[in-house]
Amino acid sequence: MEAQELFMNGEFIPVERGVISVRTHGFAYGTGCFEGIRGYWNEQDQQLYLFRAREHYERLLRSCKTLQISLPYTVEQLLEITVELVRRNNQRQDIYIRPVAYKNDQTIGVRLHGISDSFLITTEPFGDYVATTGLRCCVSSWRRIDDNAIPARAKVCGAYVNSALAKSEALQNGYDEAIMLTHEGHVSEGSAENIFLVLNGELVTPAPTENILLGITRDTVMELARRELGRITRERSIDRTELYNAEEIFLCGTGAQIAPVVEVDHRSVGNGQIGPISKALQDLYFEVVRGKRPEYRARWCTPVYSSVPASAS
DSSP states (O other): OOOOEEEETTEEEEGGGOOOOTTOHHHHHOOEEEOOEEEEEETTTTEEEEETHHHHHHHHHHHHHHTTOOOSOOHHHHHHHHHHHHHHHTOOSOEEEEEEEEEOOOOOSOOSTTOOEEEEEEEEEOOOSSOSSOEEEEEOSSOOOOTTTSOTTSOBGGGHHHHHHHHHHHHHTTOSEEEEEOTTSBEEEESSSEEEEEETTEEEEOOGGGTOOOOHHHHHHHHHHHHHHOOOEEEOOOBHHHHHHOSEEEEEETTTEEEEEEEETTEESTTSSOOHHHHHHHHHHHHHHTTOOHHHHHHHEEEOSSOOOGGGO
16 A cells, blocks of 8 residues: 655655755755665564664664764654554555655755754555566676765765666666675675675675675674574675675665575576575575564564464464
């Protein structure tokens, strides 16, 4: 069901009233930050679970601090507002929730201080962002933004021009997705996803110092790999050619979920099929996010509607 309401500056309003001026600072200069939170519908439970919403809002507040944005809400209040918004929209399918905090003054001039802030949340039906059945990727000619340019640890609206350049380059050249390198030539992430490799049977991912977004799905993957598969993830610098020698590669993120990669720069990854570790983690992930694993549901899944059938426990 399409959303009928959104939350904007302290109130729930009809979607058609959710507008900003073309003179808004955040629109002109990209001075805002956002999150993407998925909600997964569980048909058996007749329940919508928001996956790791708390961690997303904790990260949003950290991003706001970087951009000198002050929000008048705690994490608990943001969770309550979000659940109420989804209930008002009576959404009972997979959805994507986008909270956005931004500079709202209608003024000319690039700065962060002394400008008022606004906040909104939208919710929309949402399916797959990228294919989860095997991606063909290229190494992008666009380098990943540096922490001393636009901090990758914050989800800054304007920073996603970097992602858009890489993504369009990949798509227009016949690939499904881009893999970006740092200025030092190390693997960083996809256009908007973290990346994992299996090398010599070992799970490896770029370290936080490689200008990556510290992904919540990335953290989920590392915990599931450790607890369910008995595999520790090594965080380290990864060279470009290691992409060509990897046994398996997958991208992950709230939008991408877990998306295996079967080809990089016209070179097959492994045997060109989804590998066993990628498949196991993908299967686990989809069970967890839909609340089908009780041991994780209590920690990571926020139910939207008031009752869950007893059979779900």
